[in-house]
Amino acid sequence: MKQEPEMAAADTVEITEEQFTAEATAFLEANAKRKAERREFVWGEGPDNAALFEEIDRERERQELDEAKAWRATKYDAGYGWIGGPVELGGSGLPRKYERIWNQLEGQFDTPDGGFFGIGLGMVAPTILTHANPEVSADVLPKMFRADIVGCQLFSEPGAGSDLASLQMRADRDGEEWILNGQKVWTSGAHYSEIGEVIARSDFDLPKHQGLTGFIVDMNAPGVDVRPLRQMTGGENFNEVYFTDVRVPDSHRLGDVNQGWGVALTTLMNERAAIGGGSGGGGSFTKLAAMATHYGVNGDALTRQRLAEIYTQGKVLGWSNQRTMDGLRAGRTPGPEMSLSKMGLVRQMDATSNFVSNTLGEKLAVDTGEWGTFSWAGYVLGFPAMRIAGGSDEVMRNIVGERVLGLPKEPGIDTTSPFRDLRVGTQRSE
Structure with a gap:
């Protein structure tokens, strides 16, 4: 074909x-086995795994x-x-x-x-296609889509998580190369990735959004140190990555010098599209309704209201995602509306986490071997990470307020406040 x-x-x-x-279909029939016919879900039967990670x-x-x-x-x-x-x-x-x-x-x-490739193909590859040197794109992208190499995203820093533009990782030019020094954190898949998309500060004298530059970095290059981070779920899905005098050729720069903010936005919009389009892990409505029935609370008015809210949130999220996906299929670039999908998913997952906690009680915290109880701990403990992944709740609300609703930009150290003359100790001149 x-x-x-x-x-x-x-x-x-x-x-x-x-x-x-x-x-x-012929290819799949020749190279894979069909899944067994899906049986109707029955509480207490089948796999018992609700963890997000x-x-x-x-x-x-x-x-x-x-x-x-x-x-x-x-x-x-x-x-x-x-x-x-x-x-x-x-x-x-x-x-x-x-x-x-x-x-x-x-x-x-x-x-x-295929989850190993979600970040590389869903977020990094579209950025490379849009911003990379044509020769580099022609070399890297086929290898990524064939899985000869895996990509990761290196944005967050210990002191600049939600406020990405405040990152402090240095990128100093040295002829036809750049030297990177600094630390990144919460990097999924860094330990098995061959390349990474990194945003660093290339000019400390410019405003924070204007002094950034993006690069494709070799994760096996001298000076790259990947260290696992253990989460409260007990797993090590994330990493912190240290860069010490890591050299990157200028040909592997993404976009123009000091224009890395636009590069980052390309990645972030695709990231939020991927996250917002998620299903919420193991928290399907069918499972939750069966849980309520099993524990005899399906007739409780408050329980039924909580289930109705989760179901409604899921339906609205699905419609919103469908509208977004239709736009992508029509060739439109992901925009700030992706933040709405991400916020909607987090809201539904929050409601699911609370429902599970209230219904299971102490069964959630003690592994007695009972089906459908302790397995949900992985969901409840993993959910808080979703409030941060792809941009924190607070950042998402600011994006929606400013770029979707057109509200005034929230005052900050890099913005001018209309109330600056009302601050304590400030003399207003007439």
Whole structure:
């Protein structure tokens, strides 16, 4: 199915949806097993795992990563690894609707977990496609979509988490290279990534939003030190990364010098699209309703109200995401409305966490082996991270207020307040 690079892009869209579906199905039938028919959910039966983040040891993680890489390479070589990507960069050059068809088909088969590539392909790759040197894009993107290399995102810092523009990691130019020094934190997948997208401060004399520059960095370069961070869930999904005199060629710069804020926004909008489009982990409404029935509280008015709110929030979130996805399929770039989806998901997850805590009580904190109890601890303990991932709740509200609703920008150290003359000790001149 995959077209040769020398073929014109117009030729790649001639395949009909029926032909594509038939060919893709044949490929999947030949290379994967169909999932068993999904049974109706019954409380006490089936897998008992509601955690937001799967806690596995590094050895098992590496094994699963190798399996996921092998599967991604197989489908990429067959033309299904980057269906909507430009032909000249190794994609198949097909409209977005074919990606949707593929995802629906692949979901019917038992294939390795592709979550390892979510950040790299969903956030970093679109940024590289938009801002990187064409030669670098042509080299890096095919390798990313084939899973020859994995990408991570290096934005947050210990002193600049929610306020990304306040980051202090240095990028000093040295001829045709840049020297990076500083620390990043909360970096998912840094320990198994080959490249990373990093934003650093290249000019400390400019206002904080204007002195930033983006780069693609080799995660195996001398001076890059990745250290795991243990969460209260017990897992180590995140890392802190130290850069000590790490050299990056200028050809691996993203965008223009000191224009890294625009680069960061490209990544963040795609990140919020990915997070906002999530399903909330193990907290499906069906499970929650079954939990209420099992513990005999499904007739309680307050419990029913909480369940109704969770269901309503999920439906509204789904409609909002559908509108956003339709826009993306139409070619529109993710915008500040992504913050609404992210806020909606967090709100639903908060309601789910509270519902589970109130219903299970002490069963949530003590592992007695009872089905559907202690397993929810991974959800409740993992949920707070979602308030921060992709931008904190407070930052999301500011974005929606300022860029969606058009409200005045919140006063800060880099903004002018209309009330500056009313501050204590300030003389107002007439």
